[in-house]
Each structure stands twice: as C-alpha cells, then as structure tokens.
Amino acid sequence: MHIDLNRHSGITLTEQIRTAVADRIQSGLLQEGEKLPSVRNLSKLLDVSLMTVFHAYELLEQEGLIDRIQGKGSFILGKSTRFKNRPNQKEAEKPSMDWQNTVADYLPRAQYWRMMQSPLVDVAKLSMAALHSSLIPTEWITKQFFLHAQLDHSLLTEYGPVQGDSKLRDAVLPYFREKNIVAGPNEIMILNGSQQGIDLVASTFVGPGDVVVLEEPAYPCTIDVLRRRGATIFTIPIDEEGMQVDHLAALCDTRPPKLIYTNPTFQNPTGTVMSARRRAQLLELAQSYNAIILEDDATSDLYFGSAPPPPAIKSMDRHGHVIYLKGISKFISPGCRIGFLIADGTFMTRLVSSKGISDLGSPLITQKAILPFFTSNQLQKHLPVLREKLKERRNLVLQILNRMAPKGVRWTKPDGGLNIWMTLPHAMNADDLHTFALQEGISFLPGHVCFPAQQQYHHLRLSFSYLDIHTLESSLITLCRLLQGFTQSDRHSERIMHI
Amino acid sequence: MHIDLNRHSGITLTEQIRTAVADRIQSGLLQEGEKLPSVRNLSKLLDVSLMTVFHAYELLEQEGLIDRIQGKGSFILGKSTRFKNRPNQKEAEKPSMDWQNTVADYLPRAQYWRMMQSPLVDVAKLSMAALHSSLIPTEWITKQFFLHAQLDHSLLTEYGPVQGDSKLRDAVLPYFREKNIVAGPNEIMILNGSQQGIDLVASTFVGPGDVVVLEEPAYPCTIDVLRRRGATIFTIPIDEEGMQVDHLAALCDTRPPKLIYTNPTFQNPTGTVMSARRRAQLLELAQSYNAIILEDDATSDLYFGSAPPPPAIKSMDRHGHVIYLKGISKFISPGCRIGFLIADGTFMTRLVSSKGISDLGSPLITQKAILPFFTSNQLQKHLPVLREKLKERRNLVLQILNRMAPKGVRWTKPDGGLNIWMTLPHAMNADDLHTFALQEGISFLPGHVCFPAQQQYHHLRLSFSYLDIHTLESSLITLCRLLQGFTQSDRHSERIMHI
Numbered sequence: 001m002h003i004d005l006n007r008h009s010g011i012t013l014t015e016q017i018r019t020a021v022a023d024r025i026q027s028g029l030l031q032e033g034e035k036l037p038s039v040r041n042l043s044k045l046l047d048v049s050l051m052t053v054f055h056a057y058e059l060l061e062q063e064g065l066i067d068r069i070q071g072k073g074s075f076i077l078g079k080s081t082r083f084k085n086r087p088n089q090k091e092a093e094k095p096s097m098d099w100q101n102t103v104a105d106y107l108p109r110a111q112y113w114r115m116m117q118s119p120l121v122d123v124a125k126l127s128m129a130a131l132h133s134s135l136i137p138t139e140w141i142t143k144q145f146f147l148h149a150q151l152d153h154s155l156l157t158e159y160g161p162v163q164g165d166s167k168l169r170d171a172v173l174p175y176f177r178e179k180n181i182v183a184g185p186n187e188i189m190i191l192n193g194s195q196q197g198i199d200l201v202a203s204t205f206v207g208p209g210d211v212v213v214l215e216e217p218a219y220p221c222t223i224d225v226l227r228r229r230g231a232t233i234f235t236i237p238i239d240e241e242g243m244q245v246d247h248l249a250a251l252c253d254t255r256p257p258k259l260i261y262t263n264p265t266f267q268n269p270t271g272t273v274m275s276a277r278r279r280a281q282l283l284e285l286a287q288s289y290n291a292i293i294l295e296d297d298a299t300s301d302l303y304f305g306s307a308p309p310p311p312a313i314k315s316m317d318r319h320g321h322v323i324y325l326k327g328i329s330k331f332i333s334p335g336c337r338i339g340f341l342i343a344d345g346t347f348m349t350r351l352v353s354s355k356g357i358s359d360l361g362s363p364l365i366t367q368k369a370i371l372p373f374f375t376s377n378q379l380q381k382h383l384p385v386l387r388e389k390l391k392e393r394r395n396l397v398l399q400i401l402n403r404m405a406p407k408g409v410r411w412t413k414p415d416g417g418l419n420i421w422m423t424l425p426h427a428m429n430a431d432d433l434h435t436f437a438l439q440e441g442i443s444f445l446p447g448h449v450c451f452p453a454q455q456q457y458h459h460l461r462l463s464f465s466y467l468d469i470h471t472l473e474s475s476l477i478t479l480c481r482l483l484q485g486f487t488q489s490d491r492h493s494e495r496i497m498h499i
Numbered sequence: 500m501h502i503d504l505n506r507h508s509g510i511t512l513t514e515q516i517r518t519a520v521a522d523r524i525q526s527g528l529l530q531e532g533e534k535l536p537s538v539r540n541l542s543k544l545l546d547v548s549l550m551t552v553f554h555a556y557e558l559l560e561q562e563g564l565i566d567r568i569q570g571k572g573s574f575i576l577g578k579s580t581r582f583k584n585r586p587n588q589k590e591a592e593k594p595s596m597d598w599q600n601t602v603a604d605y606l607p608r609a610q611y612w613r614m615m616q617s618p619l620v621d622v623a624k625l626s627m628a629a630l631h632s633s634l635i636p637t638e639w640i641t642k643q644f645f646l647h648a649q650l651d652h653s654l655l656t657e658y659g660p661v662q663g664d665s666k667l668r669d670a671v672l673p674y675f676r677e678k679n680i681v682a683g684p685n686e687i688m689i690l691n692g693s694q695q696g697i698d699l700v701a702s703t704f705v706g707p708g709d710v711v712v713l714e715e716p717a718y719p720c721t722i723d724v725l726r727r728r729g730a731t732i733f734t735i736p737i738d739e740e741g742m743q744v745d746h747l748a749a750l751c752d753t754r755p756p757k758l759i760y761t762n763p764t765f766q767n768p769t770g771t772v773m774s775a776r777r778r779a780q781l782l783e784l785a786q787s788y789n790a791i792i793l794e795d796d797a798t799s800d801l802y803f804g805s806a807p808p809p810p811a812i813k814s815m816d817r818h819g820h821v822i823y824l825k826g827i828s829k830f831i832s833p834g835c836r837i838g839f840l841i842a843d844g845t846f847m848t849r850l851v852s853s854k855g856i857s858d859l860g861s862p863l864i865t866q867k868a869i870l871p872f873f874t875s876n877q878l879q880k881h882l883p884v885l886r887e888k889l890k891e892r893r894n895l896v897l898q899i900l901n902r903m904a905p906k907g908v909r910w911t912k913p914d915g916g917l918n919i920w921m922t923l924p925h926a927m928n929a930d931d932l933h934t935f936a937l938q939e940g941i942s943f944l945p946g947h948v949c950f951p952a953q954q955q956y957h958h959l960r961l962s963f964s965y966l967d968i969h970t971l972e973s974s975l976i977t978l979c980r981l982l983q984g985f986t987q988s989d990r991h992s993e994r995i996m997h998i
Contacts, residue, residue, distance in 0.1 A: 029849065029852065103704060104704075105703050106706050107852060107856075110852035130656075131656065133656040136656050138655045154834070157629075157635050157832065158834055192858045192862070193859055196858045199857045204606050205604055221859070224855075224856045228853070290598050290601055320598075334655075336655065336862055336864055337861065345599045353528065354727070356720075357609055357611075357723045358694070358695065358857075359691045360720070362836065363834060363835055365834055365864065365868060366862045
C-alpha cells in the first residue's frame with residue numbers, strides 16, 4: 001500500500017494515514033475481509049512511529065471501516081448493505097492471482113467511479129448529472145455528421161493533431177468570445193471531455209506534496225485525480241457567494257497553493273455562483289502567490305435568470321494564471337466526450353505535450369461530429385430552449401420539496417445548472433437514506449464523496465436533468481416520503497458516522 | 500525544474516541530471532536561449548554535490564546542447580537547423596507571462612509529440628506509421644455507422660460505461676479467441692487508443708524510482724509516459740529474436756523490475772519478432788519476480804508470411820501477469836482512437852477505476868462506429884487484403900534499398916508491421932540526414948527518440964504504409980540519393996554527437 005505522506009502539510013500523519021486507508025475502502029479498492037498491513041509493518045514502511053499507525057487504525061475502527069482482532073490483525077469491514085448485491089469479485093477471482101495484491105498502486109481514491117459503476121439497472125437516476133435525450137438535438141447532430149463524413153474521409157484515416165482539429169478550434173472562437181474569453185486557436189486544446197483536462201493539468205503540474213486548494217464540497221472526480229497525484233489538499237468552504245476567498249487568503253500566507261481548482265458557476269455539487277467580486281479577488285490572490293487557477297466551467301450556459309452569470313475568471317486573466325475548461329457534456333452531448341481547454345504561454349505548450357503523451361490526441365470523428373453545431377446557428381437555437389426546459393424542471397423539483405420535504409432538511413435553489421444540494425439534519429446519514437432509496441428504485445449522489453478528507457455524511461446531490469419529467473416528479477415524491485419516514489424513525493441512527 | 504533522482508538505481512546522479520536536462524531540450528520543453536539554473540542552485544535544489552551538477556553541465560556542453568559562458572551562466576543552444584523554421588514561441592508570448600517559468604512541471608520528456616508537431620506540410624511522411632487511406636475501408640465503416648446511429652441515439656445522450664460499451668466488448672471476444680487469448684467481457688476495457696493504456700498502466704502502477712524495463716530501441720511515446728511518472732528505466736537490447744531475455748534475467752537479480760514493457764511482434768521501431776521460446780522465458784521471469792508485463796500488440800495481424808507470428812504472451816498467462824494492449828489504429832482506423840486492454844483479477848479493477856478518474860470513459864460514438872467491423876465478416880475480408888498490400892509495399896522498399904542504399908548502411912527486413920529500422924555507419928548522424936531530407940520534402944523518424952538514456956544518433960525508422968505507392972517509391976529513391984551524398988561528403992561530420 002503506497003501512501004504519500006507530507007510532513008510539512010500541517011495535517012497530522014495519523015490523519016493522512018487514516019484518510020488514505022479510508023479512501024481506499026470507500027472506493028472499493030480495499031474489499032471486505034481483506035487484511036491491512038500490521039501496525040508494525042506499516043510504521044516501518046512509512047517510517048512513522050507505531051503509535052501514529054495505531055491511532056490511525058483506531059480511528060478507522062471507530063468509523064466502522066475496519067475490525068481489529070487481537071492477535072489476528074485488522075480487517076476491512078463491509079461498508080453497509082448498499083453494496084451487498086454486487087458480485088463478490090474475490091470469489092470470482094482465481095486464487096492463483098493473489099500475487100497481484102503485492103503490487104502497490106498509486107490509486108488511493110476512486111469514489112466517483114465507484115458511484116458510476118453501481119449496478120443501477122431499472123433505477124431512476126437522480127444521481128446522473130446529464131441531459132435527458134429529449135434535451136439533446138441528437139437527430140440533427142447525427143445527420144449533419146453523416147453529411148460531413150461523406151465529404152471528408154480523413155476522420156478515420158488520420159491521427160488528428162494532438163491539440164485538436166484546427167477547424168473545430170477555429171469554429172469555437174466566437175462562442176468563447178461571447179463569454180469575453182479572447183483566445184486564438186493556438187490557445188485552445190480539444191480534450192476527451194473536460195475530465196481529461198483536470199487529469200492533464202494534475203499530471204503536468206501537481207506532484208506528491210504539492211499544495212492544492214479545492215472548494216468544499218467539491219466535484220468528486222477532481223478529488224480522485226489529485227489524490228492519484230499525491231497532492232496535499234486543502235479545502236475552502238463555500239457560501240452563497242461561492243468559495244470564501246478570505247479564508248483562502250489566510251491559507252495562502254502559510255501554505256501558498258500551486259493550484260486552485262474552482263467551479264465558479266453553478267458549482268457542482270452545490271449549484272452556487274461565485275460573485276464577480278470574489279472572482280476578481282481570487283485572480284488577484286493567484287497573481288500574488290504565483291498560483292494556477294483551474295477554472296472548470298461545465299454549466300455557465302445553463303442559467304435560468306434573464307441575464308447570464310458573471311463572466312468567467314479567465315475573461316479577466318491577463319498573465320496566464322487561469323487554465324479554463326469547458327466541457328460540452330452538460331449542454332450538447334456526453335457521448336462525444338469533448339471538452340475544450342484554454343491556456344496561455346508555456347502552459348499550453350506543456351499541456352499539449354502532456355496530452356500527446358497521454359493519448360496521441362482525441363478522435364477526429366467526435367470532433368467532426370460536433371463541428372456543425374458551432375459552424376451553424378444551431379447552438380443559438382438550442383441553448384434558450386434548453387435553459388427554459390431545465391428551469392421548468394428545477395421549478396418542479398423545488399415545488400415538490402417545498403411541499404413535501406420534512407422539517408430540518410435544507411436545499412439550495414440554484415439559478416442554473418443541473419443540480420440541487422440537499423442537507424439533512426446533522427445526525428442523519430445520506431448513505432443510509434441511499435440504501436433505502438435504492439430499494440425504492442431511486443439513486444442520488446451521496447454527498448460524502450464531495451469531501452476530500454473529513455467527509456460529511458448528511459448531504460446529497462439531486463440532478464434534475466436526466467430523468468423524463470414524469471419519472472423525475474414521481475421519484476422526487478417517493479424520495480420525500482422516504483425522507484419523512486427517515487426523519488421520524490430511528491433507522492438512521494444504526495450507523496451514525498459523523499455528528 | 501523538477502528532476503526525480505533515484506540514488507539506488509546504479510545510474511550515476513550526474514547521468515540522471517544530464518538525461519533529464521537533455522530530454523527537456525530535445526523535447527523542446529527548454530528552448531533556445533533559455534538559462535539553466537546555476538550549478539549552485541541546482542545542486543542545492545537536488546541535494547547533490549556541486550561537482551555532480553558541474554559534470555552534468557559539462558557533458559551537456561560536450562553534446563552541443565548548452566553553452567556555458569563564464570560569469571553569465573549556462574544557456575540552451577539551438578538543436579540544429581531543422582527547427583529553424585518553427586515560429587519562435589518566445590517572441591509571440593507576452594512578456595508578462597514570465598512567472599509561468601517559475602512553475603515546475605512533471606514533464607521531463609515529450610519527444611514523440613515533438614516529432615508529431617513538426618510543421619511537416621507538403622512533406623512525404625516516411626515518419627508516419629499509419630495506413631494510407633486506400634488501405635482502410637472508410638466508406639463501409641461510415642455507412643454502417645450511420646445506419647446504426649439512426650437506430651440508436653444513445654451514442655450522444657449517454658456517458659458510456661467506464662470499462663467500455665458492453666456490445667463492443669462482447670463483439671471482440673472471438674477476435675481475441677482466435678489469438679488464443681481467452682477473456683470474458685469483464686477482462687476487456689476499451690481505451691482511447693492503446694497509448695492511453697500505456698498511460699493508465701503507468702499512472703496506476705509506476706511511481707518515482709520504480710524500476711521499469713524497456714526494449715532498446717523502444718517505442719518512444721512509452722519512454723515519454725514512463726519518464727513523466729519518474730520511473731527508473733533500464734533497457735534490454737534487441738536481436739533478431741527480440742528482447743534478449745538472458746540480459747533481463749541478469750538484471751532481475753540486482754534490480755527486479757516492477758514492469759516490463761514489450762512490443763513482441765513486429766516491434767516498433769525495429770520490426771523484429773520475439774521468438775516463442777523467449778516469450779515463454781519472459782513470462783517465467785515475470786512470475787519469478789512478481790513483475791507485470793505490459794504487452795503492446797499493435798501489428799500482429801499484419802504478417803506477410805503464410806503463418807501468423809507466435810501467439811501473444813498473454814495467451815500463455817495463467818496468473819494475471821500480462822496486461823495486453825491491442826490498438827486498432829494500425830489495421831482499422833487511427834481516427835477513432837480505439838484500443839483494447841485485457842487484464843485479469845484486481846489489475847482490471849484498478850485500471851478501470853483509473854480510467855474513470857482520467858476521463859470518465861471513452862466516447863460511445865467511436866465505439867459504435869467500430870462495432871459493425873467486429874459483428875460482421877468485414878475484418879476477415881479486410882485483413883488478408885491489407886496484408887498483401889503491405890507486403891507489396893515492404894518488397895518495394897527493400898528492392899529500392901538493395902539497389903540504391905550505399906555501403907555501410909544496414910536495415911531490418913521485417914516479416915510484418917509497418918516499419919523498417921535503418922542503421923547508418925556509427926559516425927553518421929540521422930538528425931543531420933533528416934535536416935537534408937526535409938529540405939527535399941521527406942520526413943522519417945530519427946532513431947534517437949527511441950532510446951531512453953544514452954541516445955544513439957545513427958538510426959532511423961522508415962514507415963512504408965502511409966504514403967501513396969508512387970510517393971513511397973519516389974521518396975525512397977530520393978532518400979537513397981541523399982544517403983549516397985551523405986556518406987561521401989563530410990557534411991555529417993559538422994555535428995557528430997556520439998561515436
């Protein structure tokens with residue numbers, strides 16, 4: 001078990017070990033019944049005292065994640081009933097592959113993947129932050145693509161340029177110019193979805209012990225990426241104006257970050273919008289401390305008010321501090337896996353080079369498929385309709401929650417995006433609620449995956465974009481009924497992990 | 500400048516520093532005129548003696564890569580005339596972005612990307628190991644895809660499963676079974692090209708200082724990936740039976756590798772085939788030393804003899820040691836960026852999880868585009884024709900070389916694949932030849948990028964698959980004329996880097 005310890009992070013070694021092991025368990029990378037290294041062995045391996053490891057294991061036992069058996073060792077406990085239906089991979093494995101368990105990996109956390117892999121057949125996925133098929137002009141895209149493909153066969157026969165198809169890079173310039181982001185085609189790179197951009201920036205600029213700042217709560221898959229790089233992660237809480245930049249300023253004095261990841265507009269998972277004032281402050285901080293801002297903008301096009309949200313931080317960036325990501329999954333198509341990265345100066349040179357190493361460039365076929373969307377007026381026609389339909393969905397959800405959600409449950413009222421963030425009373429555990437919800441055929445995203453270290457278990461994310469409108473309505477009503485029962489019964493007290 | 504030093508690798512620190520700086524220069528990540536850190540600063544930063552850095556800089560100066568100016572410092576020299584035509588990026592940059600140079604990255608080498616980025620417009624690319632459009636049934640693929648897309652709109656509206664579309668995973672099983680690779684759909688993962696597989700295996704299992712073994716020469720982009728992970732790389736030379744496994748056995752005693760990367764069939768760049776005997780020995784070694792074999796099989800379908808090459812190492816693997824990669828770029832389409840990874844046990848769990856972190860899964864659209872190829876008899880019809888046409892091309896190239904190549908020049912006679920590896924007399928530099936070739940409108944892959952450390956400059960790779968047959972012929976003839984002049988003149992002695 002490879003654990004990156006940072007002795008200068010201000011986070012205790014006990015806590016770092018606890019987090020590393022807990023994350024592997026939560027991600028299913030350590031499975032029920034597996035034995036942990038002995039306290040003695042792990043303390044030797046990590047060059048820390050016996051007590052440091054002992055306390056970490058003690059904390060893990062208190063959390064119900066492991067079982068310490070006198071004279072036998074420490075064993076992983078089953079997480080809860082919710083994964084009981086998964087096929088037991090250990091049984092299916094040939095025992096002769098046991099040597100693989102001696103191969104250490106650099107993969108401490110994969111919680112988002114775990115969620116995506118859950119066997120959610122016939123389940124109404126309030127967990128899925130994607131668009132329902134009726135919200136995507138699939139037929140139009142497919143037809144345009146076919147017409148194009150007949151004229152241009154190079155989409156199959158050529159490796160595309162690593163930085164991306166030049167026609168597509170040219171075609172999206174006006175779209176970004178409307179956002180006040182002035183970039184030439186050389187400042188744009190095409191990605192396999194914006195997730196790849198997060199991975200590339202981390203692989204290129206973040207290494208073991210480098211200080212990185214996230215919002216709290218944060219988009220979980222970014223946490224996974226940064227943990228894989230061994231980063232030291234600090235979090236800054238969010239309020240209704242977004243990341244609390246004054247807290248960040250205080251942190252910068254003692255732990256200047258190399259990278260600040262933010263999702264300023266309709267933040268995933270909370271739906272909050274960072275104010276223009278804070279955006280400017282954040283950029284100023286980055287300039288003062290020579291930090292990189294990774295601005296992940298998936299949903300700024302999906303605003304429900306009459307005016308768009310404040311301009312992207314990238315639009316104010318004059319010195320190349322901001323690496324800007326724009327995925328199209330949330331407003332055109334997740335199936336194409338296309339994202340755009342905008343960066344300046346040597347950052348772009350380094351990132352393109354890193355992309356070449358990672359995959360030799362994105363498929364041409366998907367880039368060509370999306371091209372007509374930007375070369376026609378299709379996007380201008382599509383976006384207002386999409387906004388209106390999403391707004392209706394949000395209103396429907398808020399109406400149901402207002403009417404039916406029990407006392408003590410709170411939720412955000414986002415002015416755009418796809419998600420609502422719900423907070424239960426502190427003593428309640430959204431994981432347990434999820435177990436009951438799955439039994440009723442409903443899934444949501446348990447909020448604890450959005451916290452990099454001290455996970456909070458009383459939040460959940462509800463996406464209102466993916467289900468057909470009737471299923472959305474009925475599953476929300478069912479969820480509210482479950483919530484009512486949950487708050488009244490003491491079932492949730494069976495497994496309270498954080499109070 | 501971040502440099503991973505391994506104090507237990509048996510490679511001197513001086514050599515490690517030299518390689519790290521040389522790679523950054525060769526990759527264009529350090530540009531002409533840039534100043535290196537002072538000897539004092541770098542020795543402090545890396546915690547090594549002044550003399551260690553001094554000697555490293557001395558070696559770099561002897562190689563003509565840097566210029567040490569008394570009292571001023573050490574500066575990067577221009578590589579050669581061959582990149583003189585590239586736009587000077589420094590001039591185009593705003594000076595106010597200079598702070599970016601203080602941001603250390605984890606990107607020591609990107610030589611393959613550098614080659615792919617060269618401004619090769621109107622150049623006959625003997626450098627490109629891809630198929631000419633006449634060798635790919637593009638029209639058939641496009642038409643099938645369109646028919647399919649009309650029936651199934653999910654390809655745009657859904658995130659595909661992280662492990663890959665289940666229909667495609669099912670569809671390729673018979674193809675692999677014919678290679679004696681028996682795998683279920685759970686043992687197969689779909690990638691954005693096999694390059695992504697190399698990156699995923701490295702990100703998941705290889706970290707700073709981990710010992711990795713490559714063939715020498717090796718596929719350059721694997722070197723780039725492993726260097727980005729900070730691996731300690733050892734190389735094992737190739738002879739006509741492939742990797743010299745007895746050399747590897749000797750190495751294993753002192754430096755047991757965590758990962759062995761091999762390209763056993765029609766190796767890139769040399770075209771050699773590892774014998775069945777050595778394949779078995781290699782697997783045995785991996786079993787003895789608990790090592791992972793990463794078997795990259797891009798071209799085993801492209802054999803020119805009557806019988807296929809020896810079965811893949813994966814076909815003999817009973818204990819999950821081999822992670823097998825099969826890209827389709829070399830025999831169906833590079834534009835789709837599709838590859839398959841086959842692995843067993845927890846290796847697959849960990850790699851799928853890593854893929855989820857990297858990009859949330861591959862595009863569905865490209866997976867659906869390739870599906871009809873495997874569900875029909877198209878592949879069985881396509882491959883024999885492709886083999887025949889490639890064989891004709893190889894024969895043509897060998898005929899021209901036999902007739903025209905000057906004395907002292909040697910080349911491989913591959914029985915399959917896309918490449919010929921040419922070796923010049925030791926005193927000649929293929930980089931210089933490339934400069935002259937570019938002036939004549941011809942490119943090839945200078946061989947030095949295929950060496951991870953002590954680069955050899957007297958080799959080159961010629962790909963015979965990408966050009967139309969007439970351009971292939973004429974450019975080979977021109978190249979031979981150049982070679983004749985080159986061996987007679989002393990032009991090449993202007994810049995001899997290794998003798």
